[in-house]
Amino acid sequence: MRYLCAAVLAALFLFSGMVTHAAAQDITLRSRDGGVELTGTLLGFDGEFYRLRTQYGELTVDSSGVLCEGVGCPSLIDFVAEVSVSGSATMGSVLMPALLEAFALRHGLSTQREATGEETFTYHLRDATSGKSVGRFYFHLTNTDTGFADLLSDNADIVMALREIRRSEVSQAREAGLGDLLKPNRSRVLALDAMVPIVAPGNPVDAISPTELSRMLSGALDNWQTLGGPDAPITVHLRDVGSGLSQGVEDRLVKPVRASMNAQIMRHMTNAALAEAVEGDPFGIGLASFSETGNAKPLVLTGPCGFQLRAARRSIKTEDFPLTAPMFLYLPARRLPVLAREFIAFTQSTAAQIVIRRAGFIDQAPEEVPIDLQGDRFNNAILVTDGPAGLEELQRMTRTLSGMRRLTLSFRFEAGSSRLDAQSRSNVQQLASALEAGAYDGRRLLFAGFSDGQGPADGNLRIAKTRAETVRRAVLDAAETADTSRVVIQNDGFGEAMPMACDDSSWGRQVNRRVEVWLQ
Incomplete structure (x- = not known):
């Protein structure tokens, strides 16, 4: 008993x-x-x-x-692991299969892909020597909404999502006994993408601000002449309403200004179809996946304060490009087969990061960026420096960071909250694992906090330092087995000294509130 x-x-x-x-x-x-x-x-x-x-x-x-x-008893000897994966077709069409094939190769397994429908296929994993079946991965490729719906209806074990889980889905998952999907171990950032504004190659407009994008999406801005283009109506192109990329656009650009999406937006079922439509529309603009912009022309993000940011591998990886879009795997609080758990662990490995890059996405492998490659950011900082006090703080920041290298991990907080957002929670686990592995032994880590430019400068400086300490503490708490005596870990704050966006909108101010990690 x-x-x-x-x-x-x-x-x-x-x-x-x-x-x-x-x-x-x-x-x-x-x-x-x-x-x-x-x-x-x-x-x-x-x-x-x-x-x-x-x-x-x-x-x-x-x-x-x-x-x-009973006749329903499974075999303990010939057990075949079965895993169902549902959600974003952007992630599931190329990236996840590439990772699964690389995982199988490293574990001495062969793979066979079987098409089972327009939106479904199955990967059969077998022992490469004996041919014995050891696993089946069932894929259902639709969009982020359907992925979460499959999870809630007990028809999926892993969700591929191009946005963070929403509060209503968190509540439904908790009620369904799937645990708290906001906890760090319930989600993984698999790779990074970005929402890139694109236009036809012949469009004379080269730059656009997030505020102007918001107004376009809501229908308040409807003529190119306002942006220095021709006197012609603007046609906006987006992915379908169930797409995580489209929902991310709404969450990041429209909801913060308390507006609604224009009902006249042209919708497309795939990233390739969206890019192709914009390329052929002389008066069109779209927000496309960085991995699939086709032959359309990407626009530079700008603003009234003069900053300019381009979507590029490094700017997306460091989250300097403000419209970065993490690609999530969500896992319910239930036990998966060993094979599935090993695959999830593999997606965070160094080998997996190479696969992610080859698939055309931005990987999560930490990189160190020399300070001399931060020219655009320091240029933006100089442009917005205000008064002697601002210049003094900018000089102090420059002296402090001189000779250091920036780690490609950034940390941001949920709007109106001291809680780290989903990508930052994943970054905490990633940095904690590196500390536990001794990756930075003998070095100095500096958590550098930044704020927006609203309010008194001394208050912003205090807030920035508090944010840096919050992230430092979260990383140390997660790095339970790290020998912290072998690495110097400090924190500092520089207030509004180096903004990433203009402070003319709540969206821009949110982007500027962040913590970076610098190494020496």
Whole structure:
């Protein structure tokens, strides 16, 4: 009896499959001493744990402590891991298959891709020597909305998302017993993309501000003449409404100004179709994926304060480009098969970062950027420096950072909150793992905090230092096994000294509130 009691954990982890998996069947689990038995409907098996629906609710039972009876009992010897992945077609069409094939190769497995429908396919993983089947990954490629819907309906184990999970989805997931999807270990930033404004090659406009983009998206700005272009109506092109990229545009550019998306926006089902449509529309503008801009002309982001930022690999990786779009994997609080857990771990490895770059996306491997490659940022800082006090702080920042290298990890906070946003929470785990591995032993790390330019300069300086300390503490708390005596970790704040966007909008001010990491 003690084996079964120890094995049963109510409402914990599970493995569920796609709707194409075998139908659930009744089984009986009996303790090895025969003293206790448990009958219920088998909901999932991950090779180690059974998950049952019983008269006591949903229970998870360790297979090592029980014997399984019934036609629905899975084989403990010939277990085949099954994992369902649903969501963004941008992530699922090339990137995830490339990662899965690289993972299989490193683990001595062969892969076979089987098309099962217009939006679905299955990867069969087999032992390369024996040919024995060890895993099946079921892919459902649609959009971020459908990915979360599949998760909530128990038809997905991993969600591919081009936006952060929304509060309503967090509540629904919690009510469905999937745990708190806002916790750090419930999401991973797989790679980075960006929302890049593009126009036709012959369009004379070369730059646009985020405020102007917001007005275009809401319909308040509808003629190119306002931007120095021809006297012609503006046609806006976006992805379909269920796309995470399109929803990210709405969340980042439209909702903060309390506006609504223009109903006349032209929608496209794929990134390639969007880029092609803009390329052929002399009066069109679109917000496209950095990985698929086609032959359209990207616009520079600018603003009334004079800053200019271009979408490029380094500016996206450091999040200097304000419209960076993280590509998330969301995982419910339930147990996945060992094969799935190993694959998730592989996506964070150095080998995986190479695959991500080859697939055309921005990887997460930390890089060190010399201070002499920060010219555009320092130029922006000089342009907006105000008065003797501003010049003094800019000089102090320059002296402090001189001879240091910037790490390509940035940290930002949720609007109106001291809580780090989803990408920053992932960055915390990444930096903590590097510290635990001794990657920066013998070096000095400086967490540098920055603020927007609203309010008194001394107050902004205090806020910036507080933000830097908050991030430093979060990283140290996460790096539980790191030997911090082997690395110097400090924090400082420079207030409004180096803005990344103009302070003329709530969106711009939010971008400027950040923490960077510098190394010596």
